[in-house]
Amino acid sequence: MEILRVEHINKSFEDTSVLKDINFSLNKSEVLSIIGSSGSGKTTLLRCINFLEKPDSGIIRVNGDIIFDGENDEYLKEENIRRNRLHFGLVFQSFNLFPQYTALENVMLAKQLQAKKRPDYKENKKQILADIETHAKGLLDQMGLSDRMENYPHQLSGGQQQRVAIARALALEPDILCFDEPTSALDPELTGEILKVMKELADCKMTMIIVTHEMNFARDVSDKVIFMDDGIVCEEGTPDEVFLNPKQERTRQFLKNYQS
Amino acid sequence: MSLFFEQFPIVVNSLNTGFLQTLKLFALTLLGAIPLGLLICFGSMSKILPVKGFFKLLIWLVRGTPLMIQLLIIYYFPGLVLNNPIWGGGEGGRFVASAVAFIINYACYFSEIYRAGIQAIPQGQDEAGLVLGMSRSEIFFKVKLLQMIKRIVPPMSNEVLTLVKDTSLARIIALQEIIWAGQSFLKGSQGISGAIWPLFFTAVYYLVFNGILTVLLSRLEKKLDFFR
Ligand SMILES: Nc1ncnc2c1ncn2[C@@H]1O[C@H](COP(=O)(O)OP(=O)(O)O)[C@@H](O)[C@H]1O
Ligand SMILES: [Mg+2]
Numbered sequence: 001m002e003i004l005r006v007e008h009i010n011k012s013f014e015d016t017s018v019l020k021d022i023n024f025s026l027n028k029s030e031v032l033s034i035i036g037s038s039g040s041g042k043t044t045l046l047r048c049i050n051f052l053e054k055p056d057s058g059i060i061r062v063n064g065d066i067i068f069d070g071e072n073d074e075y076l077k078e079e080n081i082r083r084n085r086l087h088f089g090l091v092f093q094s095f096n097l098f099p100q101y102t103a104l105e106n107v108m109l110a111k112q113l114q115a116k117k118r119p120d121y122k123e124n125k126k127q128i129l130a131d132i133e134t135h136a137k138g139l140l141d142q143m144g145l146s147d148r149m150e151n152y153p154h155q156l157s158g159g160q161q162q163r164v165a166i167a168r169a170l171a172l173e174p175d176i177l178c179f180d181e182p183t184s185a186l187d188p189e190l191t192g193e194i195l196k197v198m199k200e201l202a203d204c205k206m207t208m209i210i211v212t213h214e215m216n217f218a219r220d221v222s223d224k225v226i227f228m229d230d231g232i233v234c235e236e237g238t239p240d241e242v243f244l245n246p247k248q249e250r251t252r253q254f255l256k257n258y259q260s
Numbered sequence: 261m262s263l264f265f266e267q268f269p270i271v272v273n274s275l276n277t278g279f280l281q282t283l284k285l286f287a288l289t290l291l292g293a294i295p296l297g298l299l300i301c302f303g304s305m306s307k308i309l310p311v312k313g314f315f316k317l318l319i320w321l322v323r324g325t326p327l328m329i330q331l332l333i334i335y336y337f338p339g340l341v342l343n344n345p346i347w348g349g350g351e352g353g354r355f356v357a358s359a360v361a362f363i364i365n366y367a368c369y370f371s372e373i374y375r376a377g378i379q380a381i382p383q384g385q386d387e388a389g390l391v392l393g394m395s396r397s398e399i400f401f402k403v404k405l406l407q408m409i410k411r412i413v414p415p416m417s418n419e420v421l422t423l424v425k426d427t428s429l430a431r432i433i434a435l436q437e438i439i440w441a442g443q444s445f446l447k448g449s450q451g452i453s454g455a456i457w458p459l460f461f462t463a464v465y466y467l468v469f470n471g472i473l474t475v476l477l478s479r480l481e482k483k484l485d486f487f488r
Contacts, residue, residue: 050391086393096385110389169391172393
């Protein structure tokens with residue numbers, strides 16, 4: 001079942017065109033990996049999907065419903081953006097944890113703020129907050145961080161911080177979880193622990209879009225791979241198609257740099 | 261020597277009264293300037309150009325002129341130029357006028373410290389909040405405010421210690437703060453005249469009070485050490 005459809009997305013900064021007519025779709029419970037050299041527009045694409053950048057034109061649909069249409073300003077209203085972006089979660093290259101909160105608090109914060117707007121919040125406050133905490137603890141547990149919940153970000157390794165960030169994104173139960181080079185800021189010996197939890201999420205049928213330079217991981221975990229080059233989708237297919245039989249010369253050139 | 265011991269209780273009594281006025285001006289200035297500074301800070305960062313322009317101009321005017329002149333203008337301008345003495349006479353009126361001048365002046369300095377503090381917070385904090393569905397105000401109050409406070413405590417501490425000493429400028433409109441009280445014994449008051457030591461002795465009050473503040477502020481700084 002198709003969960004995401006991105007159509008004709010264009011994005012320029014001043015007069016440099018960074019995304020040029022991007023089209024792709026993604027089925028529920030599938031993993032899409034986006035590969036491509038630095039500067040090809042991968043981050044910008046993820047940021048557009050998460051409403052951190054406004055595409056100049058194009059349409060984004062989730063479950064068939066339009067959530068962004070460059071022709072219609074209705075979708076740019078703050079309350080619509082805030083609602084629609086909750087379809088997505090985003091894990092950043094640089095974690096971006098909130099430094100003044102413990103791991104557990106980082107995971108709970110957004111949910112707690114949402115809960116305050118519930119009509120029954122005053123009545124059932126205790127129960128609601130307890131449920132949020134239980135859920136958050138479960139997620140941290142799933143990330144292998146049961147003994148790190150009370151630690152502040154600066155007391156955690158990069159790999160642990162990134163796992164907290166993943167739990168934080170999962171806490172809002174997004175339909176699609178996006179990762180922007182989640183291991184690029186980590187020491188090589190720490191990338192494994194992140195890839196492992198991402199693999200586990202894929203096994204649990206989490207729908208994910210992963211921008212990565214970890215080619216072996218992408219091959220292993222993805223249902224679909226997109227190779228971006230200079231703001232266009234240059235090649236698209238199953239991992240075997242893209243990694244073993246690339247049709248485009250530029251894909252071959254790019255992959256060559258990752259072999260040996 | 262015995263003369264000194266006779267004078268001492270009288271002088272201290274007077275200085276205490278003056279220092280109480282100093283403390284009131286100090287406390288009221290902080291109480292007013294800390295939130296007003298935030299407002300001016302947001303104004304100076306506004307995307308609406310006239311708003312931004314207005315607050316930038318205000319900051320430039322206030323930071324570019326001596327506080328003493330601002331005190332004189334705020335105190336005398338309504339009465340002498342506009343024929344509308346809004347401050348009322350006497351010590352009460354002088355106090356209100358001083359407080360207004362100090363609050364505006366310090367709010368402008370604070371606003372620039374706040375601005376630097378906010379701008380030093382990485383963009384990623386905003387973006388993390390946004391993708392978690394938080395509103396701009398939730399992001400400010402729940403994510404950025406404490407990080408900003410942590411960053412501004414050292415420069416704010418400097419301003420606060422300066423404020424303690426700056427309150428003495430209110431003497432220019434004859435506010436009866438501690439320097440005024442000390443000086444009164446030079447001209448003659450309560451049977452003491454020509455005594456310079458009370459004026460010098462006011463320094464002890466400033467030193468002790470600033471000492472206490474330094475301790476409190478460094479405690480606050482330590483308290484915020486739990487995160488980076
Ligand atoms: N905010 C911005 N302003 C101007 N140019 C930008 C901005 N963000 C990205 N770019 C440019 O867009 C291009 C694509 O960047 P990016 O999406 O970060 O690529 P990637 O993630 O694939 O490395 C780059 O040339 C980059 O310099
Ligand atoms: Mg990037």
